[in-house]
Amino acid sequence: MKRILASLAAVVVLTAFLSGCVQKEPAGENIVFTGVIEQINDSSILVSTTDDVSFDKASVSYADNMEGLDFNLIIGQMVKLTILPQIAESYPVQVKAVKIELVSEPALSDPEHPNFTASFFRADSYSNNSQEYIMANAENADKLIISSARHLPVFLIDDAAALNDFISAGSEHYQFDVEYGEDGSFADAVKKYDDSFFAENRLLIVYVQEPSGSIRHEIKDVAINDGTLMVTVGRKVPEVGTDDMADWFIVLEFSKVATAKCTGWDAVAE
Incomplete structure (x- = not known):
């Protein structure tokens, strides 16, 4: 019986290792941080964080109950993200957002002034x-x-x-x-x-x-x-x-x- 239980435990550990992604235990409360959008995909965005959090980049997908956006997502925007406490440990970390708020638009580059x-x-x-x-x-x-x-x-x-x-x-x-x-x-x-x-x-x-x-x-x-x-x-x-x-x-x-x-x-x- 002990051998069976040990084998089952080994299978569980091996499965988690092969998945390449171990879930942190829920902390119980949503996490709020700010980040700059680097990439926009069909169902997620990639952000680099600007707050003191445990990760520097995050792939942010959208939770089923996420609030609707009142602005268009643009690369370079700074956004405030409220995410579920579950964080998938990979690089970048994978999280789900329940709210995304606009903090600021991308900074415009200095214009050129051609002669005319x-x-x-x-x-x-x-x-x-x-x-x-x-x-x-x-x-x-x-x-x-x-x-x-x-x-x-x-x-x-x-x-x-x-x-x-x-x-x-x-x-x-x-x-x-x-x-x-x-x-x-x-x-x-x-x-x-x-x-x-x-x-x-x-x-x-x-x-x-x-x-x-x-x-x-x-x-x-x-x-x-x-x-x-x-x-x-x-x-x-x-x-x-x-x-x-x-x-x-x-x-x-x-x-x-x-x-x-x-x-x-x-x-x-x-």
């Missing part, structure tokens, strides 16, 4: 479908419908053929060949951008519609953050102005090297 040259051209609309044309072709069309900021449509031009297509199609809606003031027409001004220019440079064209032709613009900032180049356009609004609508096309020149990592293009009015 800007030119401003007025070219008013004469088509009833001009806004549809803008919405259909803007790089940032998804940000133009509903937003807390006033996003401005932008158009990325990487070669002379694309510029010619933009002028040709846009001329059906805007007076690209009409001269306003001393700057000449928009169509004439952009003829200087040829294949030689586009070999090392690109254009970003920002469209602005104003309720008065007296309003002017300036570029307040250009920054690249997390792969998106953002242009901030300042508006110079006089105390007294005309009541005519005005459409403006702001042409910004950038080096392709300086903007090589950009995957998004956007603009906002300040």
Whole structure:
């Protein structure tokens, strides 16, 4: 009988050893700690701990009774986790969360500020479908419908053929060949951008519609953050102005090297 009991005990120990994961006895109370999200999986997250706990990393799965999240999980967030007392001893330890709360969002990296040259051209609309044309072709069309900021449509031009297509199609809606003031027409001004220019440079064209032709613009900032180049356009609004609508096309020149990592293009009015 003793031999049978000893054999059973050996089997239990061997099974626990082969599983590679021994459960700590429940402490009776849930454990609370903070951590930074390093990885997000379908049913778990990997966090590195920032509190003085007995482990430095944890694979956190979701308990059946976990409270619903009121935020989206993002790598780099600091979160406060309430977990069940059972901790599976592996590396990283495996735990189950009953509550995850947001402490802080990921820190943003310092933005880059590429050099640029800007030119401003007025070219008013004469088509009833001009806004549809803008919405259909803007790089940032998804940000133009509903937003807390006033996003401005932008158009990325990487070669002379694309510029010619933009002028040709846009001329059906805007007076690209009409001269306003001393700057000449928009169509004439952009003829200087040829294949030689586009070999090392690109254009970003920002469209602005104003309720008065007296309003002017300036570029307040250009920054690249997390792969998106953002242009901030300042508006110079006089105390007294005309009541005519005005459409403006702001042409910004950038080096392709300086903007090589950009995957998004956007603009906002300040």
